[in-house]
Amino acid sequence: MDIAITRDVSRSIERCELTHLAREPIDFERAAAQHEAYCAGLAAAGLEVVRLPADEAYPDGCFVEDVAVVLDEVAIVTRPGAASRRGETAAVAEALRRYRSNVVTMRGTATLDGGDVLVCGRQIYVGQTPRTNAEGTEALRRAVAPFDYEVTPVAVTGCLHLKSAVTAVDDATLLANRLWFDASEFHLPGFIDVPADEPGAANVLQVRGQVWAHPGFPKTFERLVKCGYTPVPMDISEFVKAEAALTCKSLLFRRT
Numbered sequence: 001m002d003i004a005i006t007r008d009v010s011r012s013i014e015r016c017e018l019t020h021l022a023r024e025p026i027d028f029e030r031a032a033a034q035h036e037a038y039c040a041g042l043a044a045a046g047l048e049v050v051r052l053p054a055d056e057a058y059p060d061g062c063f064v065e066d067v068a069v070v071l072d073e074v075a076i077v078t079r080p081g082a083a084s085r086r087g088e089t090a091a092v093a094e095a096l097r098r099y100r101s102n103v104v105t106m107r108g109t110a111t112l113d114g115g116d117v118l119v120c121g122r123q124i125y126v127g128q129t130p131r132t133n134a135e136g137t138e139a140l141r142r143a144v145a146p147f148d149y150e151v152t153p154v155a156v157t158g159c160l161h162l163k164s165a166v167t168a169v170d171d172a173t174l175l176a177n178r179l180w181f182d183a184s185e186f187h188l189p190g191f192i193d194v195p196a197d198e199p200g201a202a203n204v205l206q207v208r209g210q211v212w213a214h215p216g217f218p219k220t221f222e223r224l225v226k227c228g229y230t231p232v233p234m235d236i237s238e239f240v241k242a243e244a245a246l247t248c249k250s251l252l253f254r255r256t
């Protein structure tokens with residue numbers, strides 16, 4: 001990965017979408033500081049970090065992952081499942097056009113959040129959630145069809161997005177809460193299960209050989225260490241209150 005697109009945090013984040021969580025106060029100053037640390041971590045890892053300005057019209061705007069899926073061959077600008085988030089796409093699409101000549105935009109009644117899209121090599125797993133419908137999944141399948149990817153829909157229950165329940169720690173291993181999705185669809189050999197009392201801890205972010213994990217899930221952190229990883233702590237406590245996770249806050253992709 002060479003490039004990270006991020007978007008600064010809006011003060012309106014206190015009015016973010018919530019589906020499974022009760023609303024708690026979000027400390028904007030702390031959220032902004034956590035976002036600074038996140039961007040600094042990406043830059044320190046050697047990525048070119050694009051920081052889009054906050055837009056107060058979009059409380060969830062800093063969760064750029066949901067508005068695009070970026071592959072080497074094509075960028076897909078999604079139609080997010082939450083109506084309040086649909087206007088977030090314009091600024092991200094404009095930024096993506098600097099890096100991808102092939103940009104496909106989802107239209108019509110298709111909906112898809114990038115948080116439902118887990119890319120593992122040529123396999124693309126797509127969570128079927130209230131945010132991502134069958135038309136959105138089909139639109140993604142059409143967009144990637146020329147490039148030899150296999151798209152597999154995955155049933156998700158109990159959480160917002162597929163990547164709330166499962167992410168990859170390396171090319172062969174997934175960190176997962178298998179109670180929240182249909183793990184039988186996955187072809188990767190290894191699962192590390194999150195502890196039962198940290199059900200929301202399965203979202204880690206791979207950054208150029210590092211595995212970032214939220215230290216607010218200490219048992220999961222420890223489990224990763226026991227499995228031989230050296231997780232990098234990246235505190236996103238204010239964003240967890242917004243029903244978000246580490247992957248939500250950036251679009252990471254290769255320069256082509």
Ligand code: GLY
Nearest residue numbers: 016017060242243
């Ligand atoms: N608050 C994150 C989302 O609902 O999209």
